[in-house]
Amino acid sequence: MLLLSSKMHLLFIFAAISSAWALDCTQIQDSQIFNASRIFIPGGDGSLQPLPARFNCLYTIKAPANSTSGYSANVVLRNGIRGVNDVIYVVDLQGKNYIMNNKTGIGGKPYEYVLPPGTQMSIQVITKSVFMNSMFSITVEYHAAKIGPTIEMKTNGEMNFIDVNTIREEGYLYATVTFIGLEPIYWNLASTEFDDISYCLNCYVIDGTISNMTRILTLSDWLGSGPNDNLSNAVTFMTCVDDFFPVVMNPKSEYKGKFLIYPVAAELYSSYTGARNMLPGYIPTAEIVNFAGPGILMTNLTIQSPVCKAYVISGPPNNSSVLLTELANITTPYHFDRQYFSILNVDCEYWATIKQFREN
Structure with missing residues (x-):
């Protein structure tokens, strides 16, 4: 009985080794890529598969x-x-x-990666001359993505902004939008009360377009590196979650001047903006945007400095924007029948609350 058991055990090992030796280096074929397709490499059902000796596949x-x-x-x-x-x-x-060996994740610990549309990764598996019962598996699952639109950066006194989440469509995991300008684009997330989107690990920003990437980083990596400048004249945003994704963009000529730009979203409930200008020679500039549509209400305004040189202009800080009012002349509540404006803080210490304006 013991002899029979031993023979069966040896037969199982021989079968496993024979199967492993038959392993080839087959790549994913174009015909295998469609929505909800699932591919197992090097075959099987996603469980660990045996590797032969002297195997090398990229x-x-x-x-x-x-x-x-x-x-x-x-x-x-x-x-x-x-x-x-x-x-x-x-x-x-x-x-x-990254390097993985017999000290990293033995037992088939899953390592998960997400490839947004237009990207790729490689996995090279190498075994040496002695069969050591090494194993591995790769499971790839594809999901349809919506590409586009491509939008030209507005010029003159118009603000460039978008809630990236608004381009998502049912049936697609990822959605993308690309902005193209005449010069490098600086961008930032508008300040919000709940900044959930900044924690999205699989939302990406591309310096360039999907077909011509200069570099690609996760949204959190971009925000941590600052300032969020591009080397090329295009920027692409990618999202896969249903979270408010408010982006405001400026051409390099606006951002690299004397204006210290920070965007603020006007939301359903009041949010704060304001500061004291402590940087002589520079002008802190709050770009206020209602991403939902026209109508911004300044609900409160407190000026703490004896003199307030701060100005509200119609658009981004450039020569095409016009003066709407001096900040010191505002009596709250004050309704701006606009979707955006900027506050130039030349020399003032103030705090204000803003919100979306909605007719009752």
């Missing part, structure tokens, strides 16, 4: 996209490396390199 996983549509990819890598010299090399969508 798997390139792409999330394709064109000017109107594309796909995102959810990638799950399970590391079952056992051999001391066996290894998995990962290069993520940002070009960052």
Whole structure:
């Protein structure tokens, strides 16, 4: 009985080794990429698969996209490396390199990656000359993505802004929007009471377009690096969550001058803006935007300095914007029948609350 059991055990090992030796380096085919498709590499059902000795394969996983549509990819890598010299090399969508071996995630701990449309990653699996019962698996699941629109940056006295969340459509995981200008674009999230979008780990900003990326970072990485300037004349925003994503953009010529620009969203409930200008030679500039439509109400205004040189202008800080009023002349509540304006704080210490204006 013991002999039979031993023979069956050896037969199982031989079958596993034979299956592993049959492993090839098959890549994902274009015909396999469609909405909700799921692909298992190197086969099987997503569980760990045995690796032969002397195996070396570079798997390139792409999330394709064109000017109107594309796909995102959810990638799950399970590391079952056992051999001391066996290894998995990962290069993520940002070009960052990672090494996995028998000390990182033994037992098939899943490592998850999200590829937004137009990006790719690679996974190279290498085993040495001795069979060590190493294993691995990759599961790739594709989801349809909505690409576009592409919008030209407005010039003169018009403000450039968007709630990226408004371009999402049912049936698509990712949605993207691209802005193109005549010079590098500076952007920032408008200040809000609840800043949930900044915690989105799979929302991305591209310096450039989907077809011509200079660099790509997660939204949180961009916000942490500041200022959010582009090397190219285009910027692309990608979102996969239903959160308010308020972006205000300025061309380099506005941002790199004497104006210290910070955007503020006018929301349903009052939010604060204001400060004291403590930087001689510079002008802190609050760009106030109601992303929902025209109508901004200044509910309160407190001027704490004996002299207040602050001005409300019709648009971004450039020569095309016109003076609406001096801040010191405002009596609250004050209704701006506009979707946006800027407050130039030349020399003033003030605090104000603003909100969306809605007719009762």
